[in-house]
Amino acid sequence: MILELKHLKKYYATQKAVDDISFSVERGSIFGLLGPNGAGKTTLLRMITGIFYPDSGEIIFDGKTFNPLKDIEHIGYMPEERGLYKKMKIGEQALYLAQLKGLGKADANRMLKEWFEKLEMESWWNKKVEDLSKGMQQKLQFVTTVLHRPKLVILDEPFSGLDPVNSNVIKDEIFNLAKGGSTIIFSTHRMEQVEEICDHIVLVNKGQKILDGTVKEVKQQFKENLFQVGLNEAPAENTNAIFEVVGRQRDKTLVVKINEGYTSNDVLNHFLQSGRSIHSFNEILPSLNDIFINLVEGTPTARQFQTVTA
Amino acid sequence: MNKTWLIIQREYLTRVRKKTFIIATILFPLLYMALIFGSGYLASKGTKKLRVAIIDSSGLFDKALVSAANSTDSSSYLEYVTGNGASVQANYVSLGYDGFVVIADTAKWDKGLNDVKLITDKTYGLSAVQGVENKLNGIWDKVKSNKLGIDDTKKAIMDNSRINLTGENEKDKTANAAVASGIGYLCGFLIYFILLIYGSQVMMGVMEEKTNRIAEVMVSSIRPFQLMLGKIVGISMVALTQFFLWILFIFIIYNVTKSTGGSNDMISGMLGGVQKVFGSINIPLIIFCFAFYLLGGFFFYSSLYAAIGSAVNEDMREAQSLSLPVTMLVIFSIAMMTTAISDPTGKVAFWASIIPFSSPIVMMARIPFGVPGTVPYWQLALSMGLLVLGFLFTTWFAGKIYRTGILMYGKKPSWKEMTKWAFRKN
Numbered sequence: 142m143i144l145e146l147k148h149l150k151k152y153y154a155t156q157k158a159v160d161d162i163s164f165s166v167e168r169g170s171i172f173g174l175l176g177p178n179g180a181g182k183t184t185l186l187r188m189i190t191g192i193f194y195p196d197s198g199e200i201i202f203d204g205k206t207f208n209p210l211k212d213i214e215h216i217g218y219m220p221e222e223r224g225l226y227k228k229m230k231i232g233e234q235a236l237y238l239a240q241l242k243g244l245g246k247a248d249a250n251r252m253l254k255e256w257f258e259k260l261e262m263e264s265w266w267n268k269k270v271e272d273l274s275k276g277m278q279q280k281l282q283f284v285t286t287v288l289h290r291p292k293l294v295i296l297d298e299p300f301s302g303l304d305p306v307n308s309n310v311i312k313d314e315i316f317n318l319a320k321g322g323s324t325i326i327f328s329t330h331r332m333e334q335v336e337e338i339c340d341h342i343v344l345v346n347k348g349q350k351i352l353d354g355t356v357k358e359v360k361q362q363f364k365e366n367l368f369q370v371g372l373n374e375a376p377a378e379n380t381n382a383i384f385e386v387v388g389r390q391r392d393k394t395l396v397v398k399i400n401e402g403y404t405s406n407d408v409l410n411h412f413l414q415s416g417r418s419i420h421s422f423n424e425i426l427p428s429l430n431d432i433f434i435n436l437v438e439g440t441p442t443a444r445q446f447q448t449v450t451a
Numbered sequence: 452m453n454k455t456w457l458i459i460q461r462e463y464l465t466r467v468r469k470k471t472f473i474i475a476t477i478l479f480p481l482l483y484m485a486l487i488f489g490s491g492y493l494a495s496k497g498t499k500k501l502r503v504a505i506i507d508s509s510g511l512f513d514k515a516l517v518s519a520a521n522s523t524d525s526s527s528y529l530e531y532v533t534g535n536g537a538s539v540q541a542n543y544v545s546l547g548y549d550g551f552v553v554i555a556d557t558a559k560w561d562k563g564l565n566d567v568k569l570i571t572d573k574t575y576g577l578s579a580v581q582g583v584e585n586k587l588n589g590i591w592d593k594v595k596s597n598k599l600g601i602d603d604t605k606k607a608i609m610d611n612s613r614i615n616l617t618g619e620n621e622k623d624k625t626a627n628a629a630v631a632s633g634i635g636y637l638c639g640f641l642i643y644f645i646l647l648i649y650g651s652q653v654m655m656g657v658m659e660e661k662t663n664r665i666a667e668v669m670v671s672s673i674r675p676f677q678l679m680l681g682k683i684v685g686i687s688m689v690a691l692t693q694f695f696l697w698i699l700f701i702f703i704i705y706n707v708t709k710s711t712g713g714s715n716d717m718i719s720g721m722l723g724g725v726q727k728v729f730g731s732i733n734i735p736l737i738i739f740c741f742a743f744y745l746l747g748g749f750f751f752y753s754s755l756y757a758a759i760g761s762a763v764n765e766d767m768r769e770a771q772s773l774s775l776p777v778t779m780l781v782i783f784s785i786a787m788m789t790t791a792i793s794d795p796t797g798k799v800a801f802w803a804s805i806i807p808f809s810s811p812i813v814m815m816a817r818i819p820f821g822v823p824g825t826v827p828y829w830q831l832a833l834s835m836g837l838l839v840l841g842f843l844f845t846t847w848f849a850g851k852i853y854r855t856g857i858l859m860y861g862k863k864p865s866w867k868e869m870t871k872w873a874f875r876k877n
Contacts, residue, residue: 220668
């Protein structure tokens, strides 16, 4: 485990931003931290990056109690609210940020040149940040976040404002980093990206953890026993002991929900016995998006302020 | 500490490399000198040396009389014109005269010469016109004496009987006090300008970091306090650089004028004055104290400005209304300084130069009057010690506000709210 959080709490005057959250992040994994706006994600990340101290609870980083002063050199954090010095030259700025992460000037220079070459940014070196588009700034920020080869990379909405081409470039680099042994914590609202990238997810809402598991596990946990069956001829009946037809598509494809106590094999048997030929049969798993909406729905979209007594 | 050093370097270099810094460094002393000499010039303008054409149609005056008068009385310059009086009247300005006087051809030496007009194109002070009047009267007296046959011997006898009266202050310490007041004002106002100008630079710098959204990126690499301290120290080094550049300029200008302008009466007179000033005060002590109070005062105020910058959002008006109380303290110090200079050992001078918020300006204005004569060593030490304690406190206080404020968006700040931030647990 690269990171373990134990019963972290952070209360503000008007709300419990983080209310007793525990989870752990495996080394080399890509970890998704999800949650609606105001769920407490940013506060959580700020505690992991040493910007805030937790009111109570413990953070274990790389096997030892987290020491913000020393350990932040092994963390790369790209916050959601991010920016650069507008009037500073890009090369100079990247060097400056790298040195603040503890890299020597010569090392930083060499590594930056490599990254700039890899991401086709060489011509930017002597330009000013104000000359860059938002997407270009994002790319530069990504480079400065991961340049010092941090053990833990924390990316808050890393794709916002990027075009599909650059999104893919960054996505590939994220996979490369994970392959190279870095752990990535990835915070976003965009569920399709999470499904594509993350191994493990945690969902927080109103300062509490409401879901924790691998993407596969979570989908299994929330599956509704729905199967899609493609047949040469659709049956007329809608219900029987084994399943219920919940949807029909024009090309004789049914969506069935298996009743409790039966398995997918029972469904297949039923159709085989009825003499129809089966073209396709596959399970419909819920998308993370559906799970997210299901879990978060019913709680007010905008978080209400509450009085904290603690 | 190494990282704070990086911040200091960046803050210093980005500012010193800017064209505006170089321009300001050169222009500010010029403007400052223009202000000082300009007001001095304006003050002396009341007794301006007028250049007046005497257009005599009566033939009573003559060139010799006028030039004799010029050589005895230089408060104005008169020139005797006979021939082309009309063209002089028409073109006196382009001929270099400030004005002209017409002596009508009807004038008689034994009759009064009343209602003579000095025609000018500007309005001159009463004393300047009176100078010309006196001089004309002198010449008119001569004209009458000549007609009456009073020769130089008789005239000398009359002149001998004149009584000379000059003023003398028995408690004469004017020279020294004037120099000390001058240096005091200079130091006080310099610190005042630097505090306000560079203090607002700190505030703008912090606001820039906040509105550019780089603050959170930065504080994930270094402690917020280091970031704030680095900025303050970096900018204070810029102020100090500017100060030493000015001293260097003065030194160079002084030496260049000394080596080249020795023959010129005016310049050597000025040099003598400067030497007299330098001789009567303790230059190294003043430079040391100036640097100390500049830095101390700067740390004291700029950390407050940094706290304000961290608390406000993009709105400049918010920043202005929050910084008004701090700016008022600086301006109030200047008011105290004026009192302190007119009475450098008084109660106001003492307290204002001990209490940290006004001591950088007021103590710096008192020091030229003499240490330990006017300012005893214990007062200087107390004032310096309290200033150090003062800026340690404001930096700590500001650091607490800064840490919360820099990451807080969209909240309208107030001093009450900020104080709450400062005194809450971690």
